Amino acid sequence: MRILRASDYRRMPWKNGGGETREVLVSPAGAPLNEIDWRISLATIATDGPFSTFEGIERTLSVIQGAGIRLMVDNEPPKLLLDSSDPCTFAGEPTTSATLVDGTIVDLNVMTRRDAFQHSVRRLSCTGQRRLEVSASTTIVFCQRGEVQLASERLGPEDCAVFDDDTGSIDLNATEPSELIVIELSSHR
Known part of the structure; x- marks a missing residue:
């Protein structure tokens, strides 16, 4: 991460x-x-x-x-x-x-x-603890507003966490009601 x-x-x-x-x-x-x-x-x-x-x-x-x-x-x-x-x-x-x-x-x-990658983008409201299931080659968790903890790192507004070649789950802990944007990128290659 x-x-x-x-x-x-x-x-x-x-x-x-x-x-x-x-x-x-x-x-x-x-x-x-x-x-x-x-x-x-x-x-x-x-x-x-x-x-x-x-x-x-x-x-x-x-x-x-x-x-x-x-x-x-x-x-x-x-x-x-x-x-x-x-x-x-x-x-x-x-x-x-x-x-x-x-x-x-x-x-x-x-x-x-288009000929190299595809992406998906979704909004996610988060309060307290939540597990995010991911399967893309690169996943970005972007904090739109609020504050969220990922392992030992804290994301504030407009910060993001990048997960390369990670599939499985990401544990989130919102210390206040937070709005996130989850971006998943997958290669066609």
Whole structure:
């Protein structure tokens, strides 16, 4: 298990230059955006506008702070995403944009290269002790809010724990009601 702290995430501009992202984790390490197998990042969206396009990439977006956004992907009806909504998965190629519901939001973005990896993202409410069953090659437990203990490590807001090549179970102990996002990444190779 590796612990990644919110204060250590690398800051970088969006691909389209419209804002800033904090890169939580990328594979391979240090890969430029056009060469990633997968990437997890946090983005602050302060204005309505277009999303960057990513050829060959599957994306999942989860709002973690703020009133929410309306996500428009291609010609589909807008999807309202709140900080309690199920994560929203969409292809990286279509024209995509968002309008803010009421002010700035922060989202958690998971991207995988379709021909190499697949991912699943789910929200998990946790109070007290809970066992999480996992079967992916890499599992990330991201703390949206609250505080959770994993073995001898504590996760606070926007911290995460990374489990590589672990299958089985992860024991969680929320010291207060907590909201987590569980990301599972599996290789096609």
